[in-house]
Amino acid sequence: MPPTVLDRRSVEAANEAIRRYVAGRRTWSRAELAELDRLRGIWQAARQGQGDAPARRLPGEE
Numbered sequence: 564m565p566p567t568v569l570d571r572r573s574v575e576a577a578n579e580a581i582r583r584y585v586a587g588r589r590t591w592s593r594a595e596l597a598e599l600d601r602l603r604g605i606w607q608a609a610r611q612g613q614g615d616a617p618a619r620r621l622p623g624e625e
Contacts, residue, residue: 573609581606 581602
């Protein structure tokens with residue numbers, strides 16, 4: 564089953580959030596690694612089409 568436009572947007576938004584978060588980083592604290600893991604979870608959920616991805620906040624979203 565091909566992903567819907569909404570699913571693609573969710574995947575793209577989650578992927579962009581990860582890219583922004585990791586940009587320029589060389590070392591990682593435990594808290595930063597935990598946040599990266601959280602972002603990856605959102606991205607994976609969006610890729611799998613699990614409807615919860617849009618409901619979880621990405622950095623910068625209000």
